[in-house]
Amino acid sequence: MNALVALCHFCELHGPRTLFCTEALHPPSPSPSSQAGVPVHGDRDRDGDREGEGLTMRANSSATQRGEMCDGCRSLPASHPGFMSIDDETGIRFLSHQHPRQPQLFSVVRQACVRSLSCEVCPGREGPIFFGDEQHGFVFSHTFFIKDSLARGFQRWYSIVMVAMDRIYLINSWPFLLRHLRLTIQSLQSTALKVFDNEQGVCPQRAVRMNSVFSPAVFPHQRSGNAARSLTSLTQHPNLWASLHSSFSWLLKACGSRLTEKLLEGAPTEDTLVLIERQTEQEEEMSCWEGAEGDGSKSQRHQSESELGHDFLFDDAKLDELPGPKFRSLRHLRQVLGAAEFRQLVWHVLMGNQVIWRGADPRLIQSAFTVLKSLVPVGCVRSVPYSAQYEEAYKCNFLGLSPDVPIPTHVSSSEFSVLVDVSSERSCQISAMGEDDISSLYQFTISSANTQPTDRGPTLLNKLEVALSNENLSVDVVSHCLLCLKEEWMK
Numbered sequence: 001m002n003a004l005v006a007l008c009h010f011c012e013l014h015g016p017r018t019l020f021c022t023e024a025l026h027p028p029s030p031s032p033s034s035q036a037g038v039p040v041h042g043d044r045d046r047d048g049d050r051e052g053e054g055l056t057m058r059a060n061s062s063a064t065q066r067g068e069m070c071d072g073c074r075s076l077p078a079s080h081p082g083f084m085s086i087d088d089e090t091g092i093r094f095l096s097h098q099h100p101r102q103p104q105l106f107s108v109v110r111q112a113c114v115r116s117l118s119c120e121v122c123p124g125r126e127g128p129i130f131f132g133d134e135q136h137g138f139v140f141s142h143t144f145f146i147k148d149s150l151a152r153g154f155q156r157w158y159s160i161v162m163v164a165m166d167r168i169y170l171i172n173s174w175p176f177l178l179r180h181l182r183l184t185i186q187s188l189q190s191t192a193l194k195v196f197d198n199e200q201g202v203c204p205q206r207a208v209r210m211n212s213v214f215s216p217a218v219f220p221h222q223r224s225g226n227a228a229r230s231l232t233s234l235t236q237h238p239n240l241w242a243s244l245h246s247s248f249s250w251l252l253k254a255c256g257s258r259l260t261e262k263l264l265e266g267a268p269t270e271d272t273l274v275l276i277e278r279q280t281e282q283e284e285e286m287s288c289w290e291g292a293e294g295d296g297s298k299s300q301r302h303q304s305e306s307e308l309g310h311d312f313l314f315d316d317a318k319l320d321e322l323p324g325p326k327f328r329s330l331r332h333l334r335q336v337l338g339a340a341e342f343r344q345l346v347w348h349v350l351m352g353n354q355v356i357w358r359g360a361d362p363r364l365i366q367s368a369f370t371v372l373k374s375l376v377p378v379g380c381v382r383s384v385p386y387s388a389q390y391e392e393a394y395k396c397n398f399l400g401l402s403p404d405v406p407i408p409t410h411v412s413s414s415e416f417s418v419l420v421d422v423s424s425e426r427s428c429q430i431s432a433m434g435e436d437d438i439s440s441l442y443q444f445t446i447s448s449a450n451t452q453p454t455d456r457g458p459t460l461l462n463k464l465e466v467a468l469s470n471e472n473l474s475v476d477v478v479s480h481c482l483l484c485l486k487e488e489w490m491k
Helices: 040-065 103-116 167-172 174-202 205-211 219-227 231-235 240-257 270-312 316-320 330-337 339-351 362-375 459-469 475-490
Strands: 003-011 015-025 083-086 093-097 127-133 137-147 155-164 354-358 383-387 398-401 417-424 442-447
Touching (some): 015 103, 103 127, 127 167, 137 167, 167 174, 330 459, 339 362, 362 398, 362 417
Antiparallel strands (some): 127 137, 417 442
């Protein structure tokens, strides 16, 4: 991910300052000169490293000479080489220092720092906010306070900013960034709070300030002395900057790999977009479980992924694997039920009413739901394949029940539901009659309290029946026709 993470601080003497910055350096792409054996990019990259280190040293030294930096404004000494981590899989290097290594990024981070700690803040001055433009980049900023017994108001103001040029990517990563940045912030706050409580227990500063004599001559010296406290002294963390380097490096790597580009033939359908969103949400939940429980959650993760594929990606190939009699397509369902009963059933499906199938064969009911769910968008499907008790319509619009489950009166008398009772036609062996001869094995009774005529509209149903009644069109052609009709319907 082409982004940069920085920790910023509002100094009481010098204003907003950048304390720590982590950026990702991608390996150079191969060129004809490098393939010919001329190490142009390697030399140039090393020169850039030296240039970046020189920039940081010059910024620190010049500021120190001008008296514009204190301990609170400084993280690493000018002579410190910084921190570097290398991703073995991609070859990306993560470099951390007080300032970016590239001169053009220095002003970008500086502006993001100033805006995050001055004008671009959320209500309460603590929390996340998004700002930026095409010229200076877009910024995800999270401001927070750190307890300090010597500061005004007993707290100091910090912010963590992520700067990127891709606005859409940064906005889509908002939940991910917010969740993981809060973990880092809470760790800093809890560590500083322990130091604050210890210092207050030894010498309560509130009582000292109440008893001290205030004068205009003493106030600047008091303020100058209190301002020079670094974040390391506030947290008493010996490896604070190395720990922040690890956190920021992981954040850049994880944020860059959580969203990937997929090559699609043509514009994606609405169902495809919904499936991708659900899969992304499921993967984020799995990553949270894995991070919270460790290796013990791997079995749960694989189980949930299989359930996700079973619920949302159940296609015709899996339908063919079901044993016993089953509905193969919409045309097959129409032939078994009859044209009038099929139109009545599909009418309820398209209207969004609850469709209830009650019978002793769960595989047959599941195959019927698989065929009927292709009529509506994926986001409109809430299915309970087979249950021993009735489920309300707000929980599912496709419900399979065992034969002995009673239907509540308010449901059977409602016009917003349809019931399909499946009963055995005669006691005979399935193998003797054949699995495809469903009409000889079962009897289907459709009942509904709906009084509206179903022979008119909707237009999708009329066009679908024309396609199904045309025997010259194969099942695949009808499926593509239905896909086009759904896209037209949803748009």
